[in-house]
Amino acid sequence: MKITEIEVYAIRLPLNEPFVISYASYDDMPSIIVKLTTDTGHVGFGEAVADDHVTGESWESTFTVIRHTLAPQLIGSNPSCFERIHEVMDQAIYGVPSAKAAIDIACFDVVGKAMGIPAYDLLGGRYHEKFPITHVLSIASPENMAQEAAERVAVGYGSLKMKVGTNIAEDVQRIRAVRERVGPNIAIRVDVNQGWNNSANTLQAIRQLESSGLDWLEQPVKADDMDAMVEIKSKTSTPLMIDEGLRGVREMREIIAKRAADKVNIKLMKCGGMYPAMKLAHMAEMAGIECQIGSMVESSIGSAAGFHVAFSKKIITSVELTGPLKFSKDIGNLQYDVPFIQLNEKPGLGIEVDEQVLEELTVRREKVIG
Incomplete structure (x- = not known):
C-alpha cells in the first residue's frame, strides 16, 4: 500500500x-x-x-x-x-x-x-470501555459561568473544566461561584492557560482556593517555566497538570526528572499525532504520572483520533475532547452519549x-x- x-x-x-x-x-x-x-x-x-x-x-x-x-x-x-x-x-x-x-x-x-480494524487496535488494543466527558466553561462573568455549570450538571455532567487566567481576583470569584452553585460532589478542574504567569501569583491564588476542592490546576505559569511548576508543586497539595509546557519527548524527560507535575495533558496537535502521543504516554506510565488527552477544539476527525489514543492506554485517565459538541456544523459524525463517549468498532477512526x-x-x- x-x-x-x-x-x-x-x-x-x-x-x-x-x-x-x-x-x-x-x-x-x-x-x-x-x-x-x-x-x-x-x-x-x-x-x-x-x-x-x-x-x-x-x-x-x-x-x-x-x-x-x-x-x-x-x-x-x-x-x-x-x-x-x-x-x-x-x-x-x-x-x-x-x-x-x-x-x-x-x-x-x-x-x-x-x-x-479500529485505529486503537493499531495502538495495542482497547483498554477503556467508555470515558466520562468533562464540560468546558469558557471565560465569562462568575454569574454566567455558574449558571452554565448548573445547567450542564443538570443534564448529567459530573466534571467541569473552567477556563480562567485573566485576573487573579476575578478568577477566584469565578471558581468560587461555580463551586457554590454545583456543590461539593462535582469535579472542578481549573485551566489557567499560562495566565497567572509565575509561581508567586499562582500560590497567592491557590491559598484563596484551598476550600474550593479542585481536582487539579492546569498550566498556571508560562509554558517554558518548568522550575515554577516545581516550586508550586512543592508548596501545595492541589494536584498540578502541565499542558502547554509539554510538547514532546524533551519536555517529558524534564517533567519526569524534576517531578514537575502530578498529571500531564497530551495533545496530538502539540506532539505530532497519535504515534508520538503513545510514546509520551509510555514515558509517563514508566514514571507513574497520569495522563489526559486534551483538545485544541478539533472536529470529529481530530477528536476521534485523540479518543483512539485515550481508549488504548490504562495510564490515560481523563479526556477533554469536546470540540464536536461546540460546533454548529461539523464535517464528521463522532457520536457522544453525553456525559460519556463510547467508541464504535468501525475501521480506522470509525467516523464518516x-x-x-x-x-x-x-x-x-x-x-x-x-
Whole structure:
C-alpha cells in the first residue's frame, strides 16, 4: 500500500458560541483537513488545529507546510510505516507538530480501514470501555459561568473544566461561584492557560482556593517555566497538570526528572499525532504520572483520533475532547452519549466524513499527486 494523493483543505468550523480562553477568543475554529488516498483506493482523513501561542503555527502556515513540504515527501510512502513516516517528516522540517499530526492521523485512519480494524487496535488494543466527558466553561462573568455549570450538571455532567487566567481576583470569584452553585460532589478542574504567569501569583491564588476542592490546576505559569511548576508543586497539595509546557519527548524527560507535575495533558496537535502521543504516554506510565488527552477544539476527525489514543492506554485517565459538541456544523459524525463517549468498532477512526459539508466550509484547497 502506497500514498498516491494528498489533498489539503483549509476550513473554518462554526461555533455555537464564542470560545474564550486567557490568550484568545474564537468566533469560529480554523482547521486544516488532510485527505489521503492510497493505491489500493482506501481514503483516510487527518486534521491539524494550529495554535500560534502553543505550537508556534498558524492556520495559513500549516496549510503551506503540508502542501509544499510534507505532502510531496510522502507520496509513494507506505502509510503503515508510522515510525518511518515521522522520520521523513522530521527530516523535511523541524517542529510544526500540528501539521505532522494531520498526516499522522490520516495514516492511522487509512491503515485501519485497509486492515478492517479500529485505529486503537493499531495502538495495542482497547483498554477503556467508555470515558466520562468533562464540560468546558469558557471565560465569562462568575454569574454566567455558574449558571452554565448548573445547567450542564443538570443534564448529567459530573466534571467541569473552567477556563480562567485573566485576573487573579476575578478568577477566584469565578471558581468560587461555580463551586457554590454545583456543590461539593462535582469535579472542578481549573485551566489557567499560562495566565497567572509565575509561581508567586499562582500560590497567592491557590491559598484563596484551598476550600474550593479542585481536582487539579492546569498550566498556571508560562509554558517554558518548568522550575515554577516545581516550586508550586512543592508548596501545595492541589494536584498540578502541565499542558502547554509539554510538547514532546524533551519536555517529558524534564517533567519526569524534576517531578514537575502530578498529571500531564497530551495533545496530538502539540506532539505530532497519535504515534508520538503513545510514546509520551509510555514515558509517563514508566514514571507513574497520569495522563489526559486534551483538545485544541478539533472536529470529529481530530477528536476521534485523540479518543483512539485515550481508549488504548490504562495510564490515560481523563479526556477533554469536546470540540464536536461546540460546533454548529461539523464535517464528521463522532457520536457522544453525553456525559460519556463510547467508541464504535468501525475501521480506522470509525467516523464518516461528510464531504459536502467539508466543501461548504472550505476556504482553500490544493492537491498533491504522485
